[in-house]
Amino acid sequence: MSGAALLEVEGLSRNFGGLQVASDISLTLRAGDRCALIGPNGAGKTTFVNLVTGVIPPSAGTIRLAGRDVTGLPAAERVRLGLIRSFQVARLFRSMTVREHLELAVLQRDRRTFRLFASVARVAGLAGEVAELLDAMGLGAVASTAVGSLPYGQQRLLEIALAVAMKPKVLILDEPAAGVPHAESQRILDAIDRLPTDLAVLMIEHDMDLVFRFASSIVVLAQGRLLCSGTAAEIAADPQVREVYLGSRADAR
Amino acid sequence: MTMAGRTASRTGVAGAHPPPAARRDLGWIGIPLVAVAGLAAFWLLPDDLALLTRIAASALFVLSLDLVLGYGGIATLGQAAMYGTGAYAAGIAAVNWISDPFALLAVGGLAGGLIALVTGALILHAHGLTLLMLTIAVGQIVQEIANKARDWTGGSDGLSGIDPAPVLGLFRFDLYGRTAFLFALAVLVVALMVARRIVRSPFGLACRGVKEDPLRVSALGGSPKSYLVALYAVAGVFAGVAGALTAVTSGIVGLDSAGFPWSAEALVMLVLGGTGRLYGAVIGTAVFMGIHHILASSDPFHWMGFIGLFLIGIVLFLPGGIASGAGRLSALLSALARPGRDGGRA
Ligand SMILES: Nc1ncnc2c1ncn2[C@@H]1O[C@H](COP(=O)(O)OP(=O)(O)OP(=O)(O)O)[C@@H](O)[C@H]1O
Numbered sequence: 001m002s003g004a005a006l007l008e009v010e011g012l013s014r015n016f017g018g019l020q021v022a023s024d025i026s027l028t029l030r031a032g033d034r035c036a037l038i039g040p041n042g043a044g045k046t047t048f049v050n051l052v053t054g055v056i057p058p059s060a061g062t063i064r065l066a067g068r069d070v071t072g073l074p075a076a077e078r079v080r081l082g083l084i085r086s087f088q089v090a091r092l093f094r095s096m097t098v099r100e101h102l103e104l105a106v107l108q109r110d111r112r113t114f115r116l117f118a119s120v121a122r123v124a125g126l127a128g129e130v131a132e133l134l135d136a137m138g139l140g141a142v143a144s145t146a147v148g149s150l151p152y153g154q155q156r157l158l159e160i161a162l163a164v165a166m167k168p169k170v171l172i173l174d175e176p177a178a179g180v181p182h183a184e185s186q187r188i189l190d191a192i193d194r195l196p197t198d199l200a201v202l203m204i205e206h207d208m209d210l211v212f213r214f215a216s217s218i219v220v221l222a223q224g225r226l227l228c229s230g231t232a233a234e235i236a237a238d239p240q241v242r243e244v245y246l247g248s249r250a251d252a253r
Numbered sequence: 254m255t256m257a258g259r260t261a262s263r264t265g266v267a268g269a270h271p272p273p274a275a276r277r278d279l280g281w282i283g284i285p286l287v288a289v290a291g292l293a294a295f296w297l298l299p300d301d302l303a304l305l306t307r308i309a310a311s312a313l314f315v316l317s318l319d320l321v322l323g324y325g326g327i328a329t330l331g332q333a334a335m336y337g338t339g340a341y342a343a344g345i346a347a348v349n350w351i352s353d354p355f356a357l358l359a360v361g362g363l364a365g366g367l368i369a370l371v372t373g374a375l376i377l378h379a380h381g382l383t384l385l386m387l388t389i390a391v392g393q394i395v396q397e398i399a400n401k402a403r404d405w406t407g408g409s410d411g412l413s414g415i416d417p418a419p420v421l422g423l424f425r426f427d428l429y430g431r432t433a434f435l436f437a438l439a440v441l442v443v444a445l446m447v448a449r450r451i452v453r454s455p456f457g458l459a460c461r462g463v464k465e466d467p468l469r470v471s472a473l474g475g476s477p478k479s480y481l482v483a484l485y486a487v488a489g490v491f492a493g494v495a496g497a498l499t500a501v502t503s504g505i506v507g508l509d510s511a512g513f514p515w516s517a518e519a520l521v522m523l524v525l526g527g528t529g530r531l532y533g534a535v536i537g538t539a540v541f542m543g544i545h546h547i548l549a550s551s552d553p554f555h556w557m558g559f560i561g562l563f564l565i566g567i568v569l570f571l572p573g574g575i576a577s578g579a580g581r582l583s584a585l586l587s588a589l590a591r592p593g594r595d596g597g598r599a
């Protein structure tokens with residue numbers, strides 16, 4: 001795999017007061033990459049996502065998206081350039097239905113939200129695309145349910161569906177399977193498989209079973225630093241990783 | 254296929270909770286209902302046409318507030334700035350240049366929309382109390398400008414001498430106020446149709462998203478502030494038309510049309526009727542002004558107290574406003590109509 005570099009992170013650092021939550025992280029995602037980012041709780045994985053997507057500013061480092069420096073761009077601007085993330089804790093519009101969420105995502109992606117006098121129900125091509133997205137996540141039966149009254153697992157699936165609906169170039173999934181019933185987690189992998197192969201996906205995940213099914217490469221983060229990276233097999237065999245991460249989790253089980 | 258079946262059965266269990274009713278939308282049926290209720294009032298209360306006309310124009314103003322508050326979550330106590338600007342713009346145009354009533358409404362709508370666009374772009378980065386203060390300040394500034402520009406506005410004496418031409422060149426504004434009321438009712442009904450269209454548009458959907466979680470909207474690539482400014486401007490057009498409608502039908506514009514009390518009263522009427530439902534604005538305005546009218550003439554000393562008690566009752570027992578009562582009633586009735594269905598599971 002050596003496609004064009006889509007996301008290039010260099011020397012990214014950030015501290016909260018005295019706490020160094022990201023120190024000198026460098027990472028490149030190329031077209032076609034399926035990379036997993038793992039690390040113990042509090043390692044700084046979500047913070048890394050927030051830095052890359054522009055939710056919080058870094059104290060040092062640069063972020064390039066498809067060759068373009070986006071370090072100073074606001075979050076929404078990066079989204080429009082194709083850098084899409086899902087949230088670790090489902091972050092949705094509680095009173096809106098599942099269908100309305102997907103409609104909004106697709107309309108926003110196509111920049112058709114400033115139509116004041118068109119009916120959402122009659123926007124060309126929208127209903128079909130939304131139906132496909134609903135189907136892919138098995139959310140068809142709850143399409144008209146307000147999200148606030150949806151079981152958490154289905155909220156998580158909708159969160160993924162929203163990210164997928166944005167047709168990302170770089171997709172970052174922050175623990176997509178957290179809270180999803182085990183039998184449904186395959187849906188998430190299936191949805192990623194259906195995406196164009198030339199996009200880059202970075203998945204943060206604790207479920208090692210899912211990680212090994214998904215990832216071609218793995219990056220390990222501990223205490224805000226990149227510990228090591230390599231193929232799935234290399235990481236699984238790495239004694240250092242076993243000690244800080246796999247080992248401690250295996251003991252916990 | 255089997256996967257879909259499994260999901261469906263799981264959601265079946267989730268569906269044991271009462272399905273969330275289509276709260277926001279009493280459907281298109283409400284629009285003909287408003288028209289019919291207005292016409293019924295026209296026949297039944299021929300002596301109160303001046304009041305009914307004021308109710309129709311005020312309902313349009315409260316509707317504009319529902320657009321910003323109910324669909325965008327913008328807390329404002331300065332919506333009268335747009336109403337007053339529209340009223341004065343139409344009034345000044347009528348006194349000096351134009352007399353066609355529709356053209357006057359257009360002037361009012363344009364003026365209301367412009368002032369909302371400009372002030373909205375300046376203040377809508379703020380939130381909460383700061384924003385509330387800023388909206389009040391804008392209202393005060395508009396009122397002060399109207400007060401100082403006596404030559405144009407008549408200052409504290411008010412602007413009079415507005416004498417609009419017959420509607421469509423056919424229907425004169427008569428002494429009994431028949432034309433005025435029917436004109437106001439027609440404008441209100443059309444405005445409801447337009448507002449309904451807007452809130453169901455892609456734009457309306459995005460605004461509801463901003464109301465609930467602006468940061469999530471930016472994570473979808475949207476710019477929350479530009480939605481809010483656009484919504485504020487659109488609502489400003491509605492408020493401006495409402496002001497112009499009052500100017501055209503009453504023939505006068507006063508300083509109180511841009512005042513803080515009028516903004517606050519609109520908020521009370523909206524909360525009474527129910528926010529985020531469009532029809533709540535009409536119901537709240539009719540109930541508030543109707544009660545006000547009846548009580549103020551029968552008991553001029555205590556009517557404010559009655560209104561206060563009534564409001565407390567509504568807020569306590571119907572937190573979604575009067576319009577939510579209809580939704581609850583229909584949910585209750587449909588629950589009673591099929592007691593066996595969910596009962597087996599419970
Ligand atoms: N806004 C903040 N202010 C101060 N400290 C923060 C802030 N956000 C995160 N932290 C701290 O930074 C560290 C890294 O947090 P982060 O959420 O990035 O970890 P994580 O790797 O995503 O963990 P998890 O696996 O539990 O999701 C934690 O110690 C956390 O308490």
Ligand SMILES: [Mg+2]
Nearest residue numbers: 045046047088
């Ligand atoms: Mg995290």
